[in-house]
Amino acid sequence: MPADLPVTFDDVREAAVRLQGIAHRTPVLTSRTLNSLVGAEVFIKCENFQRVGAFKFRGAYNAVAQLTAGQRAKGVAAYSSGNHAQATALAARELGTTAVILMPEDAPRSKLAATAGYGAEIVTYDRYTQDRTALGEALAADRGLALIPPYDHPHVIAGQATAALELLEDTGELDALVVPVGGGGLIAGSATAAKALYPRIRVVGVEPEAGDDTKRSLESGERVSIPVPRTIADGQALTTPGEIPFAINRRLVDAVSLVSDEEIVRAMRFAFERLKIVLEPSGASGLAALLAGRVENPPRRIGVIASGGNVDIERFADLVRAEEGESVRGD
Amino acid sequence: MPADLPVTFDDVREAAVRLQGIAHRTPVLTSRTLNSLVGAEVFIKCENFQRVGAFKFRGAYNAVAQLTAGQRAKGVAAYSSGNHAQATALAARELGTTAVILMPEDAPRSKLAATAGYGAEIVTYDRYTQDRTALGEALAADRGLALIPPYDHPHVIAGQATAALELLEDTGELDALVVPVGGGGLIAGSATAAKALYPRIRVVGVEPEAGDDTKRSLESGERVSIPVPRTIADGQALTTPGEIPFAINRRLVDAVSLVSDEEIVRAMRFAFERLKIVLEPSGASGLAALLAGRVENPPRRIGVIASGGNVDIERFADLVRAEEGESVRGD
Numbered sequence: 001m002p003a004d005l006p007v008t009f010d011d012v013r014e015a016a017v018r019l020q021g022i023a024h025r026t027p028v029l030t031s032r033t034l035n036s037l038v039g040a041e042v043f044i045k046c047e048n049f050q051r052v053g054a055f056k057f058r059g060a061y062n063a064v065a066q067l068t069a070g071q072r073a074k075g076v077a078a079y080s081s082g083n084h085a086q087a088t089a090l091a092a093r094e095l096g097t098t099a100v101i102l103m104p105e106d107a108p109r110s111k112l113a114a115t116a117g118y119g120a121e122i123v124t125y126d127r128y129t130q131d132r133t134a135l136g137e138a139l140a141a142d143r144g145l146a147l148i149p150p151y152d153h154p155h156v157i158a159g160q161a162t163a164a165l166e167l168l169e170d171t172g173e174l175d176a177l178v179v180p181v182g183g184g185g186l187i188a189g190s191a192t193a194a195k196a197l198y199p200r201i202r203v204v205g206v207e208p209e210a211g212d213d214t215k216r217s218l219e220s221g222e223r224v225s226i227p228v229p230r231t232i233a234d235g236q237a238l239t240t241p242g243e244i245p246f247a248i249n250r251r252l253v254d255a256v257s258l259v260s261d262e263e264i265v266r267a268m269r270f271a272f273e274r275l276k277i278v279l280e281p282s283g284a285s286g287l288a289a290l291l292a293g294r295v296e297n298p299p300r301r302i303g304v305i306a307s308g309g310n311v312d313i314e315r316f317a318d319l320v321r322a323e324e325g326e327s328v329r330g331d
Numbered sequence: 332m333p334a335d336l337p338v339t340f341d342d343v344r345e346a347a348v349r350l351q352g353i354a355h356r357t358p359v360l361t362s363r364t365l366n367s368l369v370g371a372e373v374f375i376k377c378e379n380f381q382r383v384g385a386f387k388f389r390g391a392y393n394a395v396a397q398l399t400a401g402q403r404a405k406g407v408a409a410y411s412s413g414n415h416a417q418a419t420a421l422a423a424r425e426l427g428t429t430a431v432i433l434m435p436e437d438a439p440r441s442k443l444a445a446t447a448g449y450g451a452e453i454v455t456y457d458r459y460t461q462d463r464t465a466l467g468e469a470l471a472a473d474r475g476l477a478l479i480p481p482y483d484h485p486h487v488i489a490g491q492a493t494a495a496l497e498l499l500e501d502t503g504e505l506d507a508l509v510v511p512v513g514g515g516g517l518i519a520g521s522a523t524a525a526k527a528l529y530p531r532i533r534v535v536g537v538e539p540e541a542g543d544d545t546k547r548s549l550e551s552g553e554r555v556s557i558p559v560p561r562t563i564a565d566g567q568a569l570t571t572p573g574e575i576p577f578a579i580n581r582r583l584v585d586a587v588s589l590v591s592d593e594e595i596v597r598a599m600r601f602a603f604e605r606l607k608i609v610l611e612p613s614g615a616s617g618l619a620a621l622l623a624g625r626v627e628n629p630p631r632r633i634g635v636i637a638s639g640g641n642v643d644i645e646r647f648a649d650l651v652r653a654e655e656g657e658s659v660r661g662d
Binding site: 024027029030032046048049051053110269272273275276277278279309312313314316317320321 | 355358360361363377379380382384441600603604605606607608609610640643644645647648651652
């Protein structure tokens, strides 16, 4: 593995030590039904069971924990479509500091409520017209807060990587690892850990069809921007890959698969009915790629990160009902 | 522990060996939010992740596996409100025999479909007017099938007990174990295992308010019958405790708590939103008792069996919506 990347395997191992007893070591589920549908042995890393309901807590905590005492005295800020908001709010509370969170005004109700519930101050913006990066940076500068970015920071990436590290510790060598891609932090960290442990492992990202910025960027060799994607996978509705994640992903990621919103909803239904777990749209996209046959030549043993489970029951039921209507009309 | 009971701890350990590599060793989840709501450390044994989506597979497999070759050549029969049906169908398939299953005609659609999916023949009856025990016995006698009862058999109870055995192996000593009660097989087995390992552990059963046949029976010292209960907890809608489970439970069960259907639905919502797991009504009743404060003086470390997760998305959403309507009107 290249030694000149911004996150090393040592960083990941140090993050794992920092998170021990703080983050949940989430279980790895298997399902014979899933295996027979995919034609491979599939291991699901259940980050929907992580604190705050998503892998994001790992990165936020690892970043806030490495701030100086002076920085922590002033507090932290974050901008996020949802899970990183809760993650930063909880990490701040756990580490005895305060958080101000910039969230899209149309973020799921449960995510807004949960973030406020962790004691954070919430500032909202319109994600279709306002640039959250600029807003977040201005907010942090104005108030003297340490900005905890959702993916574009080595400490965040190293923390997020511990999900893949734990998965591989539990399963041993895998032929492939399938990881949802938003800003690219989770897959960058996962690839760092996975390829350090098993250099031949294939790392496959999954994006929603409408939000294929990382796939396009990897194909063109540089970060490209797309219009704000309209997809149910709100955690993956990004316009361009993060700079640091992209520097890693262009070296370590083998392929990116795309899934439709319908395929994501079908995976959410499968997770509910057969696996008995709750996945939000972004959290189900890796599973969706496997179920829809979007991972080419699926190898023998595959790990997939189920990255989050924060979805209102009402929204979940609406999505599933709408998808059922589609398939009734379509079939 | 009394040595004269119909199921011994050795039976449970032998069942555990039989089930190794066949049944899932289901994970134990914890939640800081749950702990702070209950005021104790709570360990949730996720039998909703078991094969067929419920603990019932453990008992059915342990029973079918102990049939003679001659019995297996003829096939098995079962009567069940749902999960034991799937469990027996799958156990029969796994062990190379056939199954005929007697199911109530109003059983959840997903349970009927899943049972048929395991290759079983299904015969339906009306649970408000017909006696399933008599029907099941007649069916088995007519066709020369070995009847696998849902709870009233030592092999079934010993198999079901392995859920509690695994939980206690993972957690070490607990102060209490909270177990949903239908016919009483799960709690009879759980109490057998738990009190053998930790004689001071408190074993608390949970029944729906409308289906309190075991509570009444324990109070009166003998099995009493109640009218067919109308409750959303279809797996606990029994009229009288099983004979063999009751013989064990009157010696080993310390208390039975009752929960309302509303409390069960609130627990299902909590499981979905906070734990990210899917529980059917019967599977959520133990958690409901803890959340609703129906376990008196909750001790320091509590195990609870989340016994099953077989519920249609549509029914799940309807139940939660109805409960929300109730609380809006009620508050």
